[in-house]
Amino acid sequence: MSKLLFPQDFVWGTATASYQVEGAAREDGRGESIWDRFCTIPGNVANGDTGDVACDHYHRFREDISLMRQMGMKGYRFSIAWPRIYPDARGQVNEAGLEFYSRLVDELLKAGITPYVTLYHWDLPQAMQDIGGWANPQMPQYFLTYCHKVMERLGDRVRHWITLNEPFCAAFLGNYEGRQAPGIRDFSTALRVAYHLYVAHGLVVRYFRQSGMKGEIGIALNLMGRVPLSDEPEDAAAARRADGYINRWFLDPLIRGTYPQDMVDWYQSMGVVMPPFDPDEMALMAQPLDFMGLNYYNDSFVRHDSQVWPLGFSSATPRLMPVNDRGWPITEEGLYHMLLRMKQEYGIRKIVITENGTAINDVRSADNRVEDPQRVDYLRRHLHQLHRAIQAGVNVTGYMQWSFCDNFEWSFGYSSRFGLVYIDFATQERIVKQSGHWYAQAARDNGFDWIDMG
Numbered sequence: 001m002s003k004l005l006f007p008q009d010f011v012w013g014t015a016t017a018s019y020q021v022e023g024a025a026r027e028d029g030r031g032e033s034i035w036d037r038f039c040t041i042p043g044n045v046a047n048g049d050t051g052d053v054a055c056d057h058y059h060r061f062r063e064d065i066s067l068m069r070q071m072g073m074k075g076y077r078f079s080i081a082w083p084r085i086y087p088d089a090r091g092q093v094n095e096a097g098l099e100f101y102s103r104l105v106d107e108l109l110k111a112g113i114t115p116y117v118t119l120y121h122w123d124l125p126q127a128m129q130d131i132g133g134w135a136n137p138q139m140p141q142y143f144l145t146y147c148h149k150v151m152e153r154l155g156d157r158v159r160h161w162i163t164l165n166e167p168f169c170a171a172f173l174g175n176y177e178g179r180q181a182p183g184i185r186d187f188s189t190a191l192r193v194a195y196h197l198y199v200a201h202g203l204v205v206r207y208f209r210q211s212g213m214k215g216e217i218g219i220a221l222n223l224m225g226r227v228p229l230s231d232e233p234e235d236a237a238a239a240r241r242a243d244g245y246i247n248r249w250f251l252d253p254l255i256r257g258t259y260p261q262d263m264v265d266w267y268q269s270m271g272v273v274m275p276p277f278d279p280d281e282m283a284l285m286a287q288p289l290d291f292m293g294l295n296y297y298n299d300s301f302v303r304h305d306s307q308v309w310p311l312g313f314s315s316a317t318p319r320l321m322p323v324n325d326r327g328w329p330i331t332e333e334g335l336y337h338m339l340l341r342m343k344q345e346y347g348i349r350k351i352v353i354t355e356n357g358t359a360i361n362d363v364r365s366a367d368n369r370v371e372d373p374q375r376v377d378y379l380r381r382h383l384h385q386l387h388r389a390i391q392a393g394v395n396v397t398g399y400m401q402w403s404f405c406d407n408f409e410w411s412f413g414y415s416s417r418f419g420l421v422y423i424d425f426a427t428q429e430r431i432v433k434q435s436g437h438w439y440a441q442a443a444r445d446n447g448f449d450w451i452d453m454g
Ligand code: IFM
Pocket: 017, 020, 166, 295, 355, 402, 409, 410, 418
């Protein structure tokens, strides 16, 4: 047995996002978001769930932060709801919205917990969507105006900023697959959205640098290894394309200032209308970042599939592969390989794990306990691989477990639980799960015991 110890200043933390936990959807001047609207359309979200109440974090944030402190957390990643700051999208700033986040930051600092603030975790004001949403080339300027206000207000205390969460999902799940808000199904729109998200990111990074604000700025990407399902050359090509679709399309512009040419050629050959690729905008996207956020859940398996336009691949999980309660494969070594790839292929010098976690259908026992050994096992395996990557020279400064508590899991509503803390959604009672206790101990010890089974 060996003790896996993490670097001295390693930040053990948890993560959430505004629409998934806050609730208070119509309070203190908050405007409608694309997720409020999306949830009203029957069939979009399991059980017709909405984020109206969620975990009521808006009212219970002090209780939640106190729990984080008891759990020994050093960091908390949360996001700002844009519709709380600009309810009508472009009109007056809503002071009550800024005030809420200011109180949240103060409470965290009082508890000795470092805030990691995400500026966009998918809850676009509906009024923005009404003028085209992220497909509208003016959106980056609006985003800058909103971020400017937030940074102006919180920048004296917040030192870690994340511009966008998972731009892949915002672009492709929301605008190509249509299974997230705003529910559009058009590939060219999704590419345009991805492009404008990155122009917006670039504007905010530039503003942050020019403002001389203290601290660091980065972005959170969801990346995953793409593994061919067979040795057939067609499947290998499909896996390379799948990698281009989810990984390289988002890494290359940030680091290299270009989109991957093989993907540009492929999409063009499929008749997709491409975004403008304006050289000035491409340069804006590629400004140096202080850190890269990695959201890692699993690798995924890919096969050639000519029925799927324009990608030409589909995903399937091999039989007998261990999976979680959402059917996501458990592939912890993928985290190690992705971290090494980020360093070696992309030269990324500093990484924060901005999300990692798993969905389990947790149940509360009669004596009010929640035993989730599968989640403990998942965390141990992934933290072991993270430790391996750090030993191999990758600079990872923190780990924000997804998620602090069970919450509104987008189109799965409340049916898919990711938390270290169980939420009884009928009563809002919080119960720290077995995994929460395990993680708290690891945070206190700055590591954990590991038996290598070879
Ligand atoms: O809940 C989401 C989160 O909002 C973004 N990353 C993946 C999580 C689990 O699906």
